[in-house]
Amino acid sequence: xxxxxxxxxxxxxxxxxxxxxxxxxxxxxxxxxxxxxxxxxxxxxxxxxxxxxxxxxxxxxxxxxxxxxxxxxxxxxxxxxxxxxxxxxxxxxxxxxxxxxxxxxxxxxxxxxxxxxxxxxxxxxxxxxxxxxxxxxxxxxxxxxxxxxxxxxxxxxxxxxxxxxxxxxxxxxxxxxxxxxxxxxxxxxxxxxxxxxxxxxxxxxxxxxxxxxxxxxxxxxxxxxxxxxxxxxxxxxxxxxxxxxxxxxxxxxxxxxxxxxxxxxxxxxxxxxxxxxxxxxxxxxxxxxxxxxxxxxxxxxxxxxxxxxxxxxxxxxxxxxxxxxxxx
Amino acid sequence: xxxxxxxxxxxxxxxxxxxxxxxxxxxxxxxxxxxxxxxxxxxxxxxxxxxxxxxxxxxxxxxxxxxxxxxxxxxxxxxxxxxxxxxxxxxxxxxxxxxxxxxxxxxxxxxxxxxxxxxxxxxxxxxxxxxxxxxxxxxxxxxxxxxxxxxxxxxxxxxxxxxxxxxxxxxxxxxxxxxxxxxxxxxxxxxxxxxxxxxxxxxxxxxxxxxxxxxxxxxxxxxxxxxxxxxxxxxxxxxxxxxxxxxxxxxxxxxxxxxxxxxxxxxxxxxxxxxxxxxxxxxxxxxxxxxxxxxxxxxxxxxxxxxxxxxxxxxxxxxxxxxxxxxx
Numbered sequence: 001x002x003x004x005x006x007x008x009x010x011x012x013x014x015x016x017x018x019x020x021x022x023x024x025x026x027x028x029x030x031x032x033x034x035x036x037x038x039x040x041x042x043x044x045x046x047x048x049x050x051x052x053x054x055x056x057x058x059x060x061x062x063x064x065x066x067x068x069x070x071x072x073x074x075x076x077x078x079x080x081x082x083x084x085x086x087x088x089x090x091x092x093x094x095x096x097x098x099x100x101x102x103x104x105x106x107x108x109x110x111x112x113x114x115x116x117x118x119x120x121x122x123x124x125x126x127x128x129x130x131x132x133x134x135x136x137x138x139x140x141x142x143x144x145x146x147x148x149x150x151x152x153x154x155x156x157x158x159x160x161x162x163x164x165x166x167x168x169x170x171x172x173x174x175x176x177x178x179x180x181x182x183x184x185x186x187x188x189x190x191x192x193x194x195x196x197x198x199x200x201x202x203x204x205x206x207x208x209x210x211x212x213x214x215x216x217x218x219x220x221x222x223x224x225x226x227x228x229x230x231x232x233x234x235x236x237x238x239x240x241x242x243x244x245x246x247x248x249x250x251x252x253x254x255x256x257x258x259x260x261x262x263x264x265x266x267x268x269x270x271x272x273x274x275x276x277x278x279x280x281x282x283x284x285x286x287x288x289x290x291x292x293x294x295x296x297x298x299x300x301x302x303x304x305x306x307x308x309x310x311x312x313x314x315x316x317x318x319x320x321x322x323x324x325x326x327x328x
Numbered sequence: 329x330x331x332x333x334x335x336x337x338x339x340x341x342x343x344x345x346x347x348x349x350x351x352x353x354x355x356x357x358x359x360x361x362x363x364x365x366x367x368x369x370x371x372x373x374x375x376x377x378x379x380x381x382x383x384x385x386x387x388x389x390x391x392x393x394x395x396x397x398x399x400x401x402x403x404x405x406x407x408x409x410x411x412x413x414x415x416x417x418x419x420x421x422x423x424x425x426x427x428x429x430x431x432x433x434x435x436x437x438x439x440x441x442x443x444x445x446x447x448x449x450x451x452x453x454x455x456x457x458x459x460x461x462x463x464x465x466x467x468x469x470x471x472x473x474x475x476x477x478x479x480x481x482x483x484x485x486x487x488x489x490x491x492x493x494x495x496x497x498x499x500x501x502x503x504x505x506x507x508x509x510x511x512x513x514x515x516x517x518x519x520x521x522x523x524x525x526x527x528x529x530x531x532x533x534x535x536x537x538x539x540x541x542x543x544x545x546x547x548x549x550x551x552x553x554x555x556x557x558x559x560x561x562x563x564x565x566x567x568x569x570x571x572x573x574x575x576x577x578x579x580x581x582x583x584x585x586x587x588x589x590x591x592x593x594x595x596x597x598x599x600x601x602x603x604x605x606x607x608x609x610x611x612x613x614x615x616x617x618x619x620x621x622x623x624x625x626x627x628x629x630x631x632x633x634x635x636x637x638x639x640x641x642x643x644x645x646x647x648x649x650x651x652x653x654x655x656x
Contacts, residue, residue: 017587024587096656099653100653127462130640133641133643133651133655134640136655137616137644138613139612140353141352259349259611260348265604265608267601267604267609268602269600270599273595273596277587280587280593280595281466281587283587285466288465288466291465306656308640308651309640310640312465312637315461315465320637328424328427328636
């Protein structure tokens with residue numbers, strides 16, 4: 001079997017996760033890592049060659065799919081667009097409001113280069129979105145609910161770290177149990193922001209810091225914390241490193257709906273993820289999408305896609321015959 | 329907007345569920361019901377015209393998609409094959425072991441008639457199968473678990489009704505809580521049949537029946553009950569009608585897997601259905617698939633498909649642009 005040759009752009013947590021995921025995929029081989037840092041600074045665990053971003057275009061015949069592991073705010077709008085000129089690719093662009101714009105832009109470039117790009121792959125956007133789509137299609141009379149956590153929000157942790165006197169911080173988003181239970185009962189409640197999630201913060205402060213000031217700055221921060229019930233714990237650097245070094249996340253997507261005579265029959269669809277490592281799970285989705293991008297392009301397709309456009313069987317290593325026999 | 333004209337073959341619980349589901353779909357209109365019974369015996373709730381099965385072929389220009397609502401054991405192998413000569417269609421064929429054979433057969437006919445058939449749509453096979461596929465593709469190192477229930481098994485209820493002295497019976501399949509919890513913890517246990525599900529039976533016996541005999545016949549019945557912990561309750565006809573007239577079902581599909589350094593990070597994917605009406609939920613899946621069959625055929629596709637082959641967006645009423653904007 002000819003293996004799919006995968007390239008990784010960006011070697012942070014997500015890029016490292018993809019390195020593991022490609023290793024776990026028998027039908028793939030890692031062909032190279034591309035970075036904006038100078039290549040000699042990077043020592044990949046698997047010993048795969050490292051190249052500078054500028055070298056990528058020259059490597060277009062050695063790489064079947066590029067997995068672009070940059071950040072959505074600044075990296076992906078530029079990197080995905082540039083790489084789409086030469087490669088089939090996958091990214092995890094997750095700025096929901098800007099997805100249509102990113103899609104249009106990448107679609108134009110990928111059609112011209114006759115390659116396939118899959119954007120916004122991951123779990124939200126990604127698997128959660130897919131579940132919203134399938135569930136709405138099946139139960140047109142109903143309500144959608146998405147809960148995130150328990151998990152680390154990178155954006156909220158960063159916001160705390162910018163407060164004066166803070167050395168390090170981690171913020172967990174936590175779904176409110178009784179809200180989950182109300183949704184799970186099929187009641188179809190209307191829930192405010194405050195009723196759905198709480199925020200818990202673990203902060204390492206400087207020795208001379210004003211803890212009251214920090215706590216108040218966090219709890220009143222607009223957009224990030226003001227609309228939530230927030231708890232702040234000050235802990236030592238040692239405890240922080242021992243207890244809060246992971247990047248867990250997850251959440252639940254619900255659709256609750258009704259059917260039949262007088263809409264009397266209730267149905268509840270629940271899709272729940274519990275993830276020890278947010279970037280490693282996201283990497284699993286990206287890697288499955290890389291397989292799909294490669295296969296779609298082999299069949300002559302081009303342009304930008306999302307998980308909404310991909311026949312599920314394209315993501316799985318087995319053939320359609322095997323899948324029907326083993327999984328249907 | 330031109331509406332999709334849907335036909336229903338078979339007007340039992342599933343056919344009635346499809347009638348409700350088409351009514352809830354703004355982009356569809358019910359064009360007719362086809363039955364083996366004589367049409368005047370059938371009074372559809374919506375007043376839609378009823379035809380005999382023999383009239384179906386003549387109606388091929390009035391119906392865009394036929395939803396075939398027969399039983400898998402005897403009806404669908406024949407009916408789906410016959411109707412595929414003239415119609416785009418959807419069925420819920422659920423004899424897992426015979427899916428490859430049914431697929432090959434229907435594929436040949438649908439390719440010749442240049443129509444699209446979607447088989448084995450529902451929740452298992454169907455949405456549960458899809459979740460097995462997606463989850464395996466994302467987490468290649470892991471284990472799958474499917475639990476059914478709490479819900480009514482038609483086959484097991486029928487088996488009890490065939491015992492001498494039984495007037496009526498309903499059997500509930502119930503997942504074992506501690507097995508669910510072990511899977512949910514990510515432990516990846518190996519579970520025997522007995523450890524996964526229990527069976528609870530509600531039986532209305534004849535006045536002079538030998539209850540000990542009936543209970544023993546149930547509990548020792550090979551394939552159906554012998555491998556399970558089974559409870560039998562004898563109840564009155566009134567209680568039976570008051571408490572056990574519904575057809576609830578559901579279940580959970582799990583994949584638990586590991587990633588990363590020394591496979592130390594655990595991930596749990598859980599897809600759970602809680603359904604007041606098994607046939608009405610199945611009807612929701614069939615109806616969404618009817619939309620997909622119609623759209624695929626409009627684009628020039630033909631042949632047999634399953635949910636594994638269908639880009640998710642084809643199931644939903646909204647356009648790809650709207651889906652990206654609203655659900656991704």
